[in-house]
Amino acid sequence: MQETPKGSRLHIAIFGRRNAGKSSLINALTNQDIALVSNVPGTTTDPVYKAMEILPIGPVMVIDTAGIDDVGDLGALRVERTMQVLNKTDLAVIVIDPEEGITSFEEELVKEIRKRNLPIAGVVNKSDTKTVSPAELATWRQMLALPLLLISAKTGQGIEELKRQMIKLAPDDWEGPQLIGDLVSPGDTVVLVVPIDLAAPKGRLILPQVQTIRDLLDNDACAVVVKERELKEALDSLKNPPRLVVTDSQEFMKVGADTPSEVMLTSFSILMARHKGDLETLVAGAKAIDALQPGDKVLIAEGCTHHRQADDIGKVKIPRWLRQSVGGELDFAWVSGGTFPPDLTKYKLIVHCGACMLNRREMLYRLAIAREAGVPIVNYGLLIAQIHGILYRALAPFPLAQMILEE
Amino acid sequence: MQETPKGSRLHIAIFGRRNAGKSSLINALTNQDIALVSNVPGTTTDPVYKAMEILPIGPVMVIDTAGIDDVGDLGALRVERTMQVLNKTDLAVIVIDPEEGITSFEEELVKEIRKRNLPIAGVVNKSDTKTVSPAELATWRQMLALPLLLISAKTGQGIEELKRQMIKLAPDDWEGPQLIGDLVSPGDTVVLVVPIDLAAPKGRLILPQVQTIRDLLDNDACAVVVKERELKEALDSLKNPPRLVVTDSQEFMKVGADTPSEVMLTSFSILMARHKGDLETLVAGAKAIDALQPGDKVLIAEGCTHHRQADDIGKVKIPRWLRQSVGGELDFAWVSGGTFPPDLTKYKLIVHCGACMLNRREMLYRLAIAREAGVPIVNYGLLIAQIHGILYRALAPFPLAQMILEE
Secondary structure, eight states: OOOOOGGGSEEEEEEEOTTSOHHHHHHHHHHTSOOOOEEOOOOTTSOEEEEEEETTTEEEEEEEOGGGOOSSSOOHHHHHHHHHHHTTOSEEEEEEOTTTOOOHHHHHHHHHHHHTTOOEEEEEOOTTTOOOOHHHHHHHHHHHTSOEEEOOTTTOTTHHHHHHHHHHHSOTTOOOSOSSGGGOOTTOEEEEEOOOOTTSOTTOOOHHHHHHHHHHHHTTOEEEEEOGGGHHHHHHHBSSOOSEEEEOGGGHHHHHHHSOTTSEEEEHHHHHHHHHSOHHHHHHHHHGGGGOOTTOEEEEEESSOOOOOTTOIIIIIHHHHHHHHHTSOOEEEEEESSOOOSOOTTOSEEEEOOOTTSOHHHHHHHHHHHHHTTOOEEEHHHHHHHHTTOHHHHTTTOHHHHHHHHO | OOOOOGGGSEEEEEEEOTTSOHHHHHHHHHHTSOOOOEEOOOOTTSOEEEEEEETTTEEEEEEEOGGGOOSSSOOHHHHHHHHHHHTTOSEEEEEEOTTTOOOHHHHHHHHHHHHTTOOEEEEEOOTTTOOOOHHHHHHHHHHHTSOEEEOOTTTOTTHHHHHHHHHHHSOTTOOOSOSSGGGOOTTOEEEEEOOOOTTSOTTOOOHHHHHHHHHHHHTTOEEEEEOGGGHHHHHHHBSSOOSEEEEOGGGHHHHHHHSOTTSEEEEHHHHHHHHHSOHHHHHHHHHGGGGOOTTOEEEEEESSOOOOOTTOIIIIIHHHHHHHHHTSOOEEEEEESSOOOSOOTTOSEEEEOOOTTSOHHHHHHHHHHHHHTTOOEEEHHHHHHHHTTOHHHHTTTOHHHHHHHHO
16 A cells, blocks of 8 residues: 655644543544554654544544643643644644533633634534533534534544535645655656547647646656557566556556556546545445446536537436446436535435546535435546446555455 | 658749749759758659758748640640649749740639639749839739739849748648657657756646657657656666657756767757747857857847746846857847847847747748848757757757758
8 A cells, every 4th residue: 555645644633632532533534434544653642643544535644632632721731732733733623522511621722723723623522422402502612613513423423524524624725645646656667558539639638647747757757658559569668567557548448458467557537536536435436336226316417517529428428338237227317517416315326527627625525425425426437447347457556445346 | 861741841832934943943942051852753744842941931842843834825734734733732932934924824823823722922033134114013913913022043132031921821720840750750769858847837747848748649659758867767767778868958968968879869949949930040040159249239039028037038048148158248139029120130149039929930930031131040949058068969850950050
């Protein structure tokens, strides 16, 4: 598994008093899916940094502030420790214990966080065992001047809504995983297969291709750019096999045949799916295609309202492939631009476009809404790869995603 | 010498009666500079196709219509031959003999050419031996409804003006030489050295780099894209040396040192200079830097009016380099956007920007105006290469340009 560099992980600090349920919340945020947790060693009273995968947010660094959760006021030492944590924080989560309510700890903490202009998500935990009256909740909200979400780390209630809020609160410049740079080491060679069809504008390459070349250069790697027809020749011209071959999805079959099986192979749309959204959630969505039944409702969502062509992928091709895969008729609905329809729960699958007109935050937000509604979501590129039986090989650089597909 | 593919050469048909001076005109269009002429075999009465270099127009195909220049009306056979030639013509030049004036030959010819909507340049030759009165010239112009230029193929009078007119008349879709595709064979590998400086926009490559990659793919070649720091490693990773290394001008010294001397090396700006304008004329301009004297007037011309930075290349860097090269002060003038000042003859050198905002036709037109005024013209990229002593090596793929620099 390639480690996502620390710099591109969203740093989430979890604050709360000793019995508020910080650890349970961290488990709840990750446990429902496969979580890769690697603790950074520290003393028992120092904050612990945990590199994790929170779906659909992606790779994050959770800062468990066990050392500064003592009862009572923030003493000088704990203020200092809090400030050290906040220096590295992109987003703060405050966990409130409904048995205790708001104390000076939470009030001073919010003050400290606000001084640094950091976003805060506030949750009242233990909704499964302690009922909070609307009046009480309103008082607490007013005391902190903060919306508070009722959750249960134990039952999972409100967790997906919290994730959605976290995505909304994440800073604008938070980028998430790199396109390809984290998959290579300096000096590596990566072969990019770029088919030139008649529709490709003269003298240009499409943006994901340019972004991939640039990301390789930024990471001291070398990009070998070639058409599918010359791939074999290009591979033969190298003294050593490349680190990775990346192809346009439409040439996956030919490129797969020409690439030695020991060389990792993926596609530009998989790289973009990870960069723009959350690969694992989309892979789980691709897997859900197998469970579709004739008559199921499928929502096809596009991020923009482009001019549709006769063989439009969203209107024509994807419905055809899905019908063939299911072996019967499906009940399709379409949305484009704007947002999702209010009730998603009636759909068995959401198929989203590549989101070239959406930024990462907006795409993650949509993934979060789908997860909250419990509806699997996949994008065009992954759906195509899955239906053509090539998704597993194309996920070679992403073992976590491969595990989700295999499960 | 790489042959420019026939398709990207402007096809110029030269028509005229037997004694009008077609051959002299063809010589005059090419002889003043080095001309590469290769006759395509044909019978004596068939038109002869001559692949030539006419500066500053670039590689052209001149169609010498010796077989259809007989005296008198266009007979059926000659109409057929004319039509065959016109099928391949981008631009027609009619040479008029002032001893004969306008005959039915010229009138019918113009009619045939106009039927096909082809541009026509009309010249009255032999201005050195035969004086044509303004009244006579006006009558001829009226008869053909065509502007007529007085020239002498023998003395060269009016030839540069004719070239300028030819550029103006050339069809819009005439593209000239390829960026790089004509320098490679299918299966060739070309290494592109792309430095990433802090100013480079994130996630992007600049257009000449993208265009070069695309042109290589369009021509079944493979592009190895690498930063200057990883070039040595990239060259070592290849079983065979690449066909060519192309570098950003600013890294020429380092890339030159890391590229084996038997591998051809050039720069993106030289490729663009050839693609957008006329490499040989600009090389002659680069050579003229050596002849500059302190006090000489130098015109610095930019194609657009961009926002100038503190160390602007046109305002600051190029004047400094030229002063250092000359060893004294120079008298600089600047123009931007629009056109050249009316009197260019007072300048000893014109330094033009890379013309990223101008199309090929406009750049060629400016080169033609400079040539007409007898003023050498160079562009930024070639000036920098020449002043840093690397132009000769960077012209390795272009023997004609190398010859001009060496002369």
